[in-house]
Amino acid sequence: MKIVAPKLGVRFMNLGYWPSRKPEDAKLRVFMNDIGDLQEYEPHRAHIYLYEKAMSMHPKYPDFENLEILEVSCGQGYSLEWIERWHGPAKCLIGCDKVVTRNVNNIVYGDATNLPFADESFDFVLNVEAAHLYSDYRKFLKECARVLRSGGVFCYADVRYPRDVSLINEAANAAGFETRHIEYCTDEVVVGLNHVARKYDDLLEKAPLFVKLFSKSLRATYCAPGTEANERLRSQQKIYVAAMWVKL
Structure with missing residues (x-):
């Protein structure tokens, strides 16, 4: 998908998010309203909302500032431009990814379980919808703790099986993090991905034949309505979680 995305004009790879009226989304709503006209980013609004959710x-x-x-697993790096x-x-502001598809100065090649940075290099680590793909999430959490300074913040958002959430939090604590916030936001992600799916389905309709050959797997990747992946989220066999930890 990361290779196909630029050919389709896709800038972000996450499922998306759509803020609700719950108190946890208040800061996000205020900030986005203060920005005002987002016409330039309108096609990517749901994806940006997910980043804002994690960062909020x-x-x-x-x-x-300062x-x-x-960002670990920054994709094409458009999130860095937004931030x-x-x-x-x-x-x-640096992004790290195993698949670098754009020639951007502040994106470096690297593995999330073996980050190419010195100890205590950062104040803030961000990871959005990528850790479920890693070979060893415990090692990833240890790496995040290693590159963060004491008091540094790690914000995380991902789709997981319900049983995984407590295991991930325990692993974060074992890596040297203190848990400050864990929030379940599956409903808001389902609304967001419905916005995303409409856009991507339209892109697939207009895509070259070689891309259309992969339509089924691509639609499953972005959890389009009618796919098993979508149903797993709607029924909460899988859930979406956002968390914030602070390095001790």
Whole structure:
């Protein structure tokens, strides 16, 4: 999907999010309303909402000025551009990914379970909808703790099986993190992915034949309505969780 995405004009790879009226989304709603006209980003709104959801757990949200920030599994890096434009200027803003598809100065090649950074290099680590793909989430959490300074913040959002959430939190605590916030947001993600799916289904209709050959697997990737992946979320066989930990 990461290779196909640029050919389709897809900038973000996450399922999406749509804020509700619950109190936990209040800061996000206020911030996005303050930005105002988002016409340039309208096709990506649901994806951006998910990033904002993850970042809104940070105590300094929405102002990350002078922080040294790392996004693990940053994809094409459009999230970095968004953060720099609306949450910066950060002192340092770096993305790390195993598949680098754009020539962007602040994206480096790297494995989430073996991050290519020195100890205590960052104030803030962000990880959005990627950790379920890692070979060893415990090692990933240890790496996040290693590259964060004491008091640094790790914001995380991902789709998981319900039984995994407590195991991940225990592993985060064992890695040296203190749990500050865990939130279940499956309903908001389902609404968001419905917005995303309509856009992507339309792109698939207009895509070249070689892309259409993969339509079934692509629709499953973005959990389009009618797919088993979508039903697992709707029935909460899988759930979406957002969490924030602080390094001790």
